[in-house]
Amino acid sequence: MVPSDLRYTKDHEWVRVDGDTATIGVTDFAANQLGDVVFVDLPAVGKAVEQFATFGVVESVKAVSDLYAPVSGEIVETNADLGSKPELVNSDPYGEGWMIRVKVGDAAQISDLLDAAGYEKLTSEA
Amino acid sequence: MAYGPHTPADRERMLAALGMDSVDELFADIPKPLRSGPLRLDPPEPEQLLMNRLAGLAARNKVDLASFLGAGAYRHFSPPLVDQILLRGEWYTAYTPYQPEVSQGTLQSIYEYESLIAELVGLDVVSASHYDGAAATAEAALMTCRATGRGRVLVSRAVHPHYREVLRTYFDGAGLGLEEIPLVADGDAAGTTDLAALERRLADAENPIAGVVLAQPNFYGLLEHMADASKLAHDAGALFVAVVEPVSLAVLAPPGAYAADIAAGEGQALGIPPQYGGPYLGILACTEPLVRQIPGRLVGMTADVDGRRAYVMTLQAREQHIRREKAASNICTNQTLLALAASLWLSALGPHGLRDVAALGAARASELEAALASVGVARAHAGAYLNEFAIRVPNAPAVHRELLGRGVLAGLVLADAVPDEPGLADALLVCATEVTTGDDIATFAREIGEVLGSPASREPVGVPA
């Protein structure tokens, strides 16, 4: 069961909202599909991201996947550990495998996302 | 059939297993209107007759001339061990190492090639190969656009004309801008890139440049001020691409020494015969930060589950089979066997032998220059060169034709190769390598002396060749 306090995109990103900061990563479903993650290409701090637009790329040995932002905002932090330890995406996708932190523009965008049950349904049908 | 094993009995057996009477049933899914008639080609040719035919065709080429032709493809001595190893079927009848466990030979040989070229060029990342020097240069130029996010590249007119044409084809395709930097026209630096013009162009902040491309030695054999050009490029936020001749790197400062970001070049000189154009070896190398931008295969070292050292294709997510329309390049099949040939040749010669080859070429070129001067034929440029240079020859196309009839392939007629380069209408581009003999040089000097000395040669030429 995926964490119930998070919200999800249909492209397998999760978001945790804390005040006006959102932490974003990919789900363990995505990490399993990718296989061993070898590289995460993230934008610089200060860049704007747009809901449902791509903000980066996650690369495994045999696959590449675009990363889609669950919410719009400005990047305030990126996970520096992923540079040396991309495998964190596989081992702890909802924790140490987080990718970017964003200052949220419009909190209402959360309602466009799936909740845990909705995401579970999506992945069980996959 | 020549190589197929199937006897009529074999075919019957296979058809029986399919419950079919005729192989035509296997082609019933081709709609009748689309079925072609029989191929209108000659009948099969037994091997003995084929070999006669091929020998006859080969004999119609003339390759026993005293040749001074370089211009991007160079004759070098190749120790027999190179070809004897290349003829091992385990090397040349394997394909891309998709199953690394049974391809360690190919994989390690590519890793060694990457390492050898990295040493030569002074850059850490070397691709497993590209088609030729021109395609490698085009890929290098495209890399500068991807890496900087800028859409325009400057290329010196002293880069090989074929390479510039290929750059133009690739850049038109990608919708990117390409501009040429002119040559210095007169004086001691004539024939080299006009760095003042380069600086002026780079200063135009309205049209920022992604990359600057110079060759070393350049197409005219002259040595460029690569460090100065590199600095100009970097000061303007552009990347610097050096197009290099690998044998010369035994004695010339390599791209790493002048902070080039990317090196491209033609590896044919590394023991690969001229073969009328290919297959050749596109060399492409870059600094480590650019590793995710470099197209082509990369082989890296790793370990297997038992801890054995092993080699594998890596960073494959850059490539077309994974990234598809987002791949940096569409390259799939490359020139691996030629990379092996280069590794074999470099191993056979070693660093001393390689340096000797470069130095012998320089020595022969000095002799050539002196021999030609002694019959009144002077260089077209004053700058430093390694083993190739242009000479001033009145009615160059006619003289070249006449010399060919006398058994001398007097280099390249520049009026044909670079017709829009002013001041080179009467010039030939000549080179010497370690295989150029003193006799060749004496013959060339004697014959050209005669041809130019005769009254007929002083008449203006009519229609060019």
Place this chain on the structure above:
Amino acid sequence: MSASGPRLQPTLFELSRPGRGSGKVPHPPKDALDRLPAEHRRDAPAALPEVNEPEAVRHFVNLSQMNHAVDTGFYPLGSCTMKWNPKVNEWAARQPGFAQLHPLAPDAVSQGTLQLLWELEQILIEISGMRAVTLQPAAGAHGELTGILMIREYHRSRGDTNRTDVLVPDSAHGTNPATATMAGLRTISIKAAPNGRTDLEAFRTALGPSTAAVMITNPSTMGLFESQVGELLEAVHAAGALAYMDGANLNAILGRFKPGEAGFDVMHINTHKTFSTPHGGGGPGAGPVAVGDKLEPFLPAPRVLREPDGSFRLERAGERPTSIGRMRSFVGSTGVLVRAYAYLRTHGASGLAEITDDAVLAANYLKQRLADSGAYDIPFPGVCKHEFIASATSIKKKTGVRTLDIAKRLLDHGFHAPTVYFPLTIDEAMLIEPTETESVETLDAFADALIAIAREAESDPEVVRTAPHTAPVRRLDEAGAARNPNLRWRPAVGDWTPCPD
């Protein structure tokens, strides 16, 4: 591993000792480089390995013995056509008259090669049913780019500047969309129909005024002949677009189907697939491109021309301004083309037709053996062409063993694995292409091995999941190789050793 079996080797750098090797070329005069200004000189010599000939030869011979190759065994790599590489081709390419000819040598001294190239073009024109050929491209993907650039130029020349899209089936080889991107065009991927063939209606819907081209592989990458290709080509042309055929699977249609006659405007040919030029561990290949009359004016320059007196020459610079220009330096990978020419002359009309008939028969026979065993899923059980797909989906469901594991276990049986996980659209795919040069005994042995592995997946899945067991190395840490790339040997920094003699 037996004592005489394949052996792991240190790198050349580790074999190197100061003072080893040399004796290959004479010494230059001591002052040879005096005239080189200091600015241009290399400070530190390149730290290339110093090995003597015996060490070098043993090194490379031992390395070679770790390779599986067509010369060592069956290599059913789907889509790659790993057929026999004739030995006479190697002799041909090495004839000094061919090998020593400089690419810029004047036409007058190059008549043999020019004639060979011209004749090769005529042969390929007949096989393809097209009008003209360029031999410039160095590989299939290079040919694709050439073809798509010509198509773009064709539209531009007619003032049709809004054609920005290329339609490809979702089973297309990755080079197709990558080519479109290099040509500044957008790829639109069209899902296949349930029967594995292109979905004609989906293509019809997607075709429009912004379509520059469609790129079709025929037979498809599923090994199936596109029976509706006629209707598809009509629809393409009706929309004002042009049709490109990826010729990777030409081995299936020699003498049976001519793309040019059917209506394709351009196709590339992989000489290293259909025409036996060796794969070389990854290359070189050659990718000649054949075109119909619409695209002939745009062919890369220079073309090989035959004069009225029967002599041959290269086009001069600027002689054909409509050309898209050059795709490469010089004229082409002539050494590869000499081999293709030798192969085509060897086979002639009847030989080429026999190649296709035998290749298709062998593939169908092998498919039948697997289908009869019930050991694998055969997504498209009907008649295939020269290759077919088998899938391990059911095996995976039942035992957890995947196509990857089965491929690795095949290595223990002495076979190279088929192409795996391509096309991307079929789950747990194995694309199997036996080619026409493998005996029925080999085909049977391969089928037997695959069936045995399927049984093993049930009885002893672990041994399959941890295969290979007898290869020179076992499964590799590919994640580590990508996370911490080690792409070159780093030699120890030491003193430069002066030349011993």
